[in-house]
Amino acid sequence: MKTRTREATVAVSVSALALSLAACGSLMGSEDDGKSAEKKGDDVTVGLLLPEAETARYEKFDHPIIEKQVKKLTNNKGKVVYANAGEDAAKQSSQLDQMVADEVDVILVSAVDAKKIAPSVKKAKEADIPVIAYDRLAEGPVSGYVAFDNELVGQVQGQAILKALGSARRSSKIVMINGSPTDPNAAVFKEGALSQLQNQVKIAKSYDTVGWKPKTAGAHMTDAITAIGKDDIAAVYSANDGMAGGVIKALKAAGLTDLPPVTGQDAELSAVQRVVTGEQYMSVYKPYPEEAVGAAQMAVRIAQGRMVEYDALAGDKSDNATTKNIPSLLVSVRPLTRDTIKSTVIEDGIYKTDEICTAEYKAACATIGLKG
Numbered sequence: 469m470k471t472r473t474r475e476a477t478v479a480v481s482v483s484a485l486a487l488s489l490a491a492c493g494s495l496m497g498s499e500d501d502g503k504s505a506e507k508k509g510d511d512v513t514v515g516l517l518l519p520e521a522e523t524a525r526y527e528k529f530d531h532p533i534i535e536k537q538v539k540k541l542t543n544n545k546g547k548v549v550y551a552n553a554g555e556d557a558a559k560q561s562s563q564l565d566q567m568v569a570d571e572v573d574v575i576l577v578s579a580v581d582a583k584k585i586a587p588s589v590k591k592a593k594e595a596d597i598p599v600i601a602y603d604r605l606a607e608g609p610v611s612g613y614v615a616f617d618n619e620l621v622g623q624v625q626g627q628a629i630l631k632a633l634g635s636a637r638r639s640s641k642i643v644m645i646n647g648s649p650t651d652p653n654a655a656v657f658k659e660g661a662l663s664q665l666q667n668q669v670k671i672a673k674s675y676d677t678v679g680w681k682p683k684t685a686g687a688h689m690t691d692a693i694t695a696i697g698k699d700d701i702a703a704v705y706s707a708n709d710g711m712a713g714g715v716i717k718a719l720k721a722a723g724l725t726d727l728p729p730v731t732g733q734d735a736e737l738s739a740v741q742r743v744v745t746g747e748q749y750m751s752v753y754k755p756y757p758e759e760a761v762g763a764a765q766m767a768v769r770i771a772q773g774r775m776v777e778y779d780a781l782a783g784d785k786s787d788n789a790t791t792k793n794i795p796s797l798l799v800s801v802r803p804l805t806r807d808t809i810k811s812t813v814i815e816d817g818i819y820k821t822d823e824i825c826t827a828e829y830k831a832a833c834a835t836i837g838l839k840g
């Protein structure tokens with residue numbers, strides 16, 4: 469079970485932190501974890517293991533931002549070796565083992581299966597290669613964890629459903645389409661959402677979705693429609709945007725035109741467009757640059773043995789099943805609704821208005837004051 473120092477989970481301004489750390493030049497390299505002889509200068513190799521490619525964020529944000537930041541932190545001398553597991557846990561273990569065999573300097577891993585990756589994490593540790601859990605908290609002796617405040621993600625989703633339902637809520641039947649059972653985040657999202665929804669709505673059906681597959685989410689939704697009746701579903705909790713897409717397809721295929729509120733997370737472009745038209749009620753905006761830049765900073769600093777800076781970046785603490793007090797950086801999140809598209813993804817430069825408000829969405833965009 470993961471625990472956290474909640475007061476430390478407020479938004480961390482990574483760039484501000486980086487600046488203040490740069491000011492502490494005299495401390496740089498003054499401490500290490502006892503292996504200074506092996507520690508690197510700028511020629512660091514960061515292994516990056518991401519879990520799947522069906523969810524847009526990994527190829528669109530996480531991978532390119534981490535790569536760019538590693539270059540920036542190393543005068544263009546560092547590099548990222550990247551592998552995507554395509555939701556295959558065994559494949560990810562061999563990808564990690566290969567990176568250990570290739571003697572990369574540090575590994576960032578977003579685990580397909582938090583338990584199954586643990587033996588490989590242990591092998592890396594034995595080979596003196598630190599592993600930082602990225603976004604999903606892998607089990608085993610990880611040296612750090614960088615993620616969003618995942619409990620908050622679930623809370624924000626749950627709160628949005630209550631807001632959408634208003635005073636009708638007690639009699640309302642809700643369907644929950646949760647994420648993958650092997651991803652520890654899925655359980656935390658669910659817990660966060662339930663902390664808001666329990667005793668407020670009736671959870672008529674709840675599903676875990678192996679591999680976070682949008683198609684499977686759609687099949688779950690069809691099953692729920694059959695069991696509950698299409699006109700009797702007040703809202704759908706979908707843990708992410710990819711699955712929300714599958715859910716919405718299933719609702720439409722069942723003949724619904726007035727869709728119930730459907731949640732999501734990730735602020736994927738297609739989901740933001742669905743929020744514009746009102747097909748999807750909300751998403752959760754997770755500022756990827758903060759998470760990815762933070763991960764690159766932690767990875768480069770630990771590889772270089774700059775432990776004072778590393779510890780300063782990781783002000784939170786997390787526990788996984790095998791390791792306690794993992795130095796962590798947890799980034800805050802915000803709800804994305806029709807009202808907050810501007811103040812989230814547009815203001816942060818994630819998407820340009822033009823990208824969202826393409827010809828098909830121009831009219832809907834205009835109704836909420838977005839001009840493409």
Ligand code: BGC
Nearest residue numbers: 523603604651653680708734
């Ligand atoms: C991530 C989400 C993502 C999901 C599916 C979760 O662990 O935090 O952003 O949508 O995995 O890949």
